[in-house]
Amino acid sequence: MRTEVFMVPTSSPSSSSSSHSPPFDGMKPPVSNGYIQLTIEEPGSEPKEFPKEKLKTALALTLFVLSGLLTTTTISVIHEWVPDRSIPPLPDVFFMNIPRVDWSFKVSESIGMLLFFIFWVVVFLHKHRWIVMRRAAFLIALLYTLRCVTMFVTILPVPSDQLMCSPKMGLSISIVMKRAFRLLSGFGMSVTGVHNLCGDYIYSGHSFILIITYMMIKQYTPKTFYVLHWFTWLLCAAGIFFVLMSHEHYTVDVVLAYYITTRLFWCYHTLANNRELRVGALSHSCQ
Numbered sequence: 001m002r003t004e005v006f007m008v009p010t011s012s013p014s015s016s017s018s019s020h021s022p023p024f025d026g027m028k029p030p031v032s033n034g035y036i037q038l039t040i041e042e043p044g045s046e047p048k049e050f051p052k053e054k055l056k057t058a059l060a061l062t063l064f065v066l067s068g069l070l071t072t073t074t075i076s077v078i079h080e081w082v083p084d085r086s087i088p089p090l091p092d093v094f095f096m097n098i099p100r101v102d103w104s105f106k107v108s109e110s111i112g113m114l115l116f117f118i119f120w121v122v123v124f125l126h127k128h129r130w131i132v133m134r135r136a137a138f139l140i141a142l143l144y145t146l147r148c149v150t151m152f153v154t155i156l157p158v159p160s161d162q163l164m165c166s167p168k169m170g171l172s173i174s175i176v177m178k179r180a181f182r183l184l185s186g187f188g189m190s191v192t193g194v195h196n197l198c199g200d201y202i203y204s205g206h207s208f209i210l211i212i213t214y215m216m217i218k219q220y221t222p223k224t225f226y227v228l229h230w231f232t233w234l235l236c237a238a239g240i241f242f243v244l245m246s247h248e249h250y251t252v253d254v255v256l257a258y259y260i261t262t263r264l265f266w267c268y269h270t271l272a273n274n275r276e277l278r279v280g281a282l283s284h285s286c287q
Contacts, residue, residue: 052130060137067144071205072183074148076176078199080168083157090157094244094251100160105246108206109189111239115213115232122217132220136212139268143208143261150202150256158198160247165198204249207257210239215265 089095119136123129158165169175179197186194188205214236218229240258243249
């Protein structure tokens with residue numbers, strides 16, 4: 001790591017020996033012949049090697065799995081609290097203008113699986129794959145956990161009269177856990193035949209997975225891969241549009257998914273890339 005040394009003159013040659021000189025962060029800077037020596041690191045200088053920290057990655061993956069289990073358990077509970085079909089869907093501007101398309105939700109899931117496959121190719125080929133994997137798992141775990149809170153505190157009516165929901169069977173522990181593990185085994189998707197519970201609306205899980213996957217691909221591939229970036233952006237936009245066309249989620253679910261996902265992603269990477277927060281942390285503990 002290269003550094004540059006600058007000799008900055010003090011206000012007067014005698015100020016270095018003055019007893020009234022204020023301390024600098026609790027320490028006096030090195031002074032020589034009326035000059036203060038400042039050592040400044042070259043902008044953009046970063047260590048070429050980063051610790052893999054596989055244990056940290058394993059912990060992040062564990063959190064990811066636990067957040068998935070928490071999500072499916074929450075869905076199993078709130079399914080019993082969904083308002084009766086006698087309560088009509090809430091007014092939604094998108095639904096008023098775009099009719100429901102039965103197959104669109106499965107198309108959005110297929111797009112999501114394609115994006116997820118591209119992301120794992122990026123992870124496998126990335127030089128710092130353990131860091132990328134850890135960050136993705138941690139962010140998705142946070143998003144799933146926050147989604148559990150928003151789903152639990154506000155339960156909306158079913159968005160469409162045409163949607164089929166499993167019959168309510170009560171809140172016994174055995175039923176809730178059986179449904180939760182069944183959802184988890186099929187990744188909560190319609191294409192696997194396990195997405196038949198209702199109530200998981202605010203905010204859209206399908207939408208935030210599409211968005212976070214695209215953002216991770218763009219973040220961890222070179223800027224010159226603009227074809228890949230535009231292709232994955234189009235896939236993400238198309239996937240979200242198909243989610244709305246299915247009427248499986250209100251528009252507000254998708255809007256909130258976009259807002260929360262992008263802000264969390266940007267905040268996390270701003271903090272993770274802040275060198276001041278990593279001073280003295282040789283293991284990059286803030287990552």
